[in-house]
Amino acid sequence: xxxxxxxxxxxxxxxxxxxxxxxxxxxxxxxxxxxxxxxxxxxxxxxxxxxxxxxxxxxxxxxxxxxxxxxxxxxxxxxxxxxxxxxxxxxxxxxxxxxxxxxxxxxxxxxxxxxxxxxxxxxxxxxxxxxxxxxxxxxxxxxxxxxxxxxxxxxxxxxxxxxxxxxxxxxxxxxxxxxxxxxxxxxxxxxxxxxxxxxxxxxxxxxxxxxxxxxxxxxxxxxxxxxxxxxxxxxxxxxxxxxxxxxxxxxxxxxxxxxxxxxxxxxxxxxxxxxxxxxxxxxxxxxxx
Amino acid sequence: xxxxxxxxxxxxxxxxxxxxxxxxxxxxxxxxxxxxxxxxxxxxxxxxxxxxxxxxxxxxxxxxxxxxxxxxxxxxxxxxxxxxxxxxxxxxxxxxxxxxxxxxxxxxxxxxxxxxxxxxxxxxxxxxxxxxxxxxxxxxxxxxxxxxxxxxxxxxxxxxxxxxxxxxxxxxxxxxxxxxxxxxxxxxxxxxxxxxxxxxxxxxxxxxxxxxxxxxxxxxxxxxxxxxxxxxxxxxxxxxxxxxxxxxxxxxxxxxxxxxxxxxxxxxxxxxxxxxxxxxxxxxxxxxxxxxxxxxxxxxxxxxxxxxxxxxxxxxxxxxxxxxxxxxxxx
Numbered sequence: 001x002x003x004x005x006x007x008x009x010x011x012x013x014x015x016x017x018x019x020x021x022x023x024x025x026x027x028x029x030x031x032x033x034x035x036x037x038x039x040x041x042x043x044x045x046x047x048x049x050x051x052x053x054x055x056x057x058x059x060x061x062x063x064x065x066x067x068x069x070x071x072x073x074x075x076x077x078x079x080x081x082x083x084x085x086x087x088x089x090x091x092x093x094x095x096x097x098x099x100x101x102x103x104x105x106x107x108x109x110x111x112x113x114x115x116x117x118x119x120x121x122x123x124x125x126x127x128x129x130x131x132x133x134x135x136x137x138x139x140x141x142x143x144x145x146x147x148x149x150x151x152x153x154x155x156x157x158x159x160x161x162x163x164x165x166x167x168x169x170x171x172x173x174x175x176x177x178x179x180x181x182x183x184x185x186x187x188x189x190x191x192x193x194x195x196x197x198x199x200x201x202x203x204x205x206x207x208x209x210x211x212x213x214x215x216x217x218x219x220x221x222x223x224x225x226x227x228x229x230x231x232x233x234x235x236x237x238x239x240x241x242x243x244x245x246x247x248x249x250x251x252x253x254x255x256x257x258x259x260x261x262x263x264x265x266x267x268x269x270x271x272x273x274x275x276x277x278x279x280x281x282x283x284x285x286x287x288x289x
Numbered sequence: 290x291x292x293x294x295x296x297x298x299x300x301x302x303x304x305x306x307x308x309x310x311x312x313x314x315x316x317x318x319x320x321x322x323x324x325x326x327x328x329x330x331x332x333x334x335x336x337x338x339x340x341x342x343x344x345x346x347x348x349x350x351x352x353x354x355x356x357x358x359x360x361x362x363x364x365x366x367x368x369x370x371x372x373x374x375x376x377x378x379x380x381x382x383x384x385x386x387x388x389x390x391x392x393x394x395x396x397x398x399x400x401x402x403x404x405x406x407x408x409x410x411x412x413x414x415x416x417x418x419x420x421x422x423x424x425x426x427x428x429x430x431x432x433x434x435x436x437x438x439x440x441x442x443x444x445x446x447x448x449x450x451x452x453x454x455x456x457x458x459x460x461x462x463x464x465x466x467x468x469x470x471x472x473x474x475x476x477x478x479x480x481x482x483x484x485x486x487x488x489x490x491x492x493x494x495x496x497x498x499x500x501x502x503x504x505x506x507x508x509x510x511x512x513x514x515x516x517x518x519x520x521x522x523x524x525x526x527x528x529x530x531x532x533x534x535x536x537x538x539x540x541x542x543x544x545x546x547x548x549x550x551x552x553x554x555x556x557x558x559x560x561x562x563x564x565x566x567x568x569x570x571x572x573x574x575x576x577x578x579x580x581x582x583x584x585x586x587x588x589x590x591x592x593x594x595x596x597x598x599x600x601x602x603x604x605x606x607x608x609x610x611x612x613x614x615x616x617x618x619x620x
Binding site: 081193 | 460463464466468469471472474482486490496
């Protein structure tokens with residue numbers, strides 16, 4: 001385990017959360033997201049039933065839980081990719097229920113996907129450029145007048161090049177995205193999300209399928225996002241990683257938030273151990289009915 | 290075997306009116322299918338709407354042909370909206386089902402007995418509705434080359450037709466190298482990813498459906514004007530699938546793919562037909578094997594076989610890049 005480095009943003013995030021007790025659904029001093037009574041049912045199965053949860057601004061918050069806990073569904077609901085049966089949530093105080101996913105992204109809440117969605121037959125650079133907001137040349141008439149969008153395109157390309165360099169993908173800029181390895185695609189997806197200038201980055205299993213050599217650099221990039229003033233919410237199964245980078249952990253099980261708190265204490269919370277291993281895991285078998 | 294005659298026929302088919310009609314239809318499909326990934330199986334419907342709007346307005350209502358062209362474009366935009374509003378939010382296969390059905394509905398309505406008064410039933414509409422268009426013809430003598438002959442009217446249609454092809458190819462080229470084209474191609478790759486980056490996917494798909502449909506209606510104009518008649522059964526599903534054959538032969542998502550595909554398709558079709566015809570006439574193919582009446586069917590079998598072989602050995606088409614095609618198999 002690498003040593004946890006102290007940075008101003010990390011210290012600020014930890015200080016803000018220091019006085020927050022570890023109770024599921026607890027209020028935070030400066031929440032960027034507040035969700036209330038978000039329920040999503042698939043037929044008879046209640047996939048998500050979150051009574052109240054808040055995400056603190058400027059922190060890296062992990063969302064963990066066993067398979068089928070509803071983490072990805074909750075992600076889809078928050079970003080508008082799925083519609084809840086009921087519930088309200090706000091982003092920066094703006095109500096988001098019923099808002100289309102592309103509008104959610106424009107507001108500054110950008111997500112990545114569990115199964116990476118690189119745009120295969122576009123170059124890596126075009127993948128990046130696509131993310132930029134308010135592009136003049138994306139209008140159908142202005143598209144025919146290259147002089148009207150060329151200078152903006154140059155600025156976008158420059159910013160994309162800087163980001164690609166940071167993510168060590170600059171040498172691949174002209175290759176098709178399909179030519180990247182699985183880990184590089186994860187990096188590309190994260191870099192592309194940053195082109196949208198998000199305030200909140202939501203990463204769905206950023207480490208899934210990434211080889212160990214790339215893991216450290218991905219972790220570094222996620223910590224970097226906080227240093228640049230962004231808020232990060234991520235779903236992850238790798239507990240070492242969760243312990244390493246998150247300031248706060250929210251645990252879901254069977255659609256509900258069952259625990260939250262700082263990473264070290266939440267892992268030993270009996271509710272969390274129950275969620276992963278079952279409620280009767282320590283009892284002798286003969287006591288069960 | 291008169292090879293000069295065979296080549297002459299094949300070449301004039303390769304640059305003739307049919308090649309123009311299918312090039313235009315396939316340019317529209319290229320926008321839909323090649324770039325945006327929309328499965329439009331009703332391109333014949335867009336051609337029919339363009340052709341019938343012009344014929345009905347000019348012949349039955351004595352509207353000026355220029356206004357009728359404008360109305361034809363308007364009608365194809367309406368058709369695109371009608372098709373797109375309910376289906377573009379759904380998965381891609383729904384558009385395919387709805388478009389193939391709509392094109393058939395349009396054809397059946399046009400040939401229906403109860404609307405015979407307007408659409409002429411299964412005979413369609415015949416008349417000199419292109420008169421105002423042909424009045425502008427600056428070539429009163431047509432073309433008389435050793436190899437190539439056109440009547441004045443045919444020459445004018447071919448010149449204007451190829452000019453339209455050049456214009457729409459150039460527009461496609463401009464659109465596809467712009468940020469707009471980048472969004473369109475990204476939608477073909479993965480809609481959800483494009484949505485997650487803040488683009489209104491539905492809106493872009495609608496624009497693409499309209500643009501390709503409008504190009505299709507121009508193919509319908511050329512069809513109607515060149516023959517000075519419209520007939521419902523010319524706009525059957527077969528037309529759509531020939532346009533797909535042309536597009537895939539030339540290479541989908543390539544600016545010049547539809548044009549090259551159409552020229553080659555019509556050249557080959559007529560070349561094979563003429564070779565068979567002469568072979569039968571000169572007893573090179575015995576009568577018990579193939580009669581002159583069967584040539585028309587056998588040419589389609591042979592061209593179809595050729596297309597199958599092309600798909601096996603060169604699935605990317607003439608202009609396509611095989612490596613790029615292979616990327617489609619999601620790793």
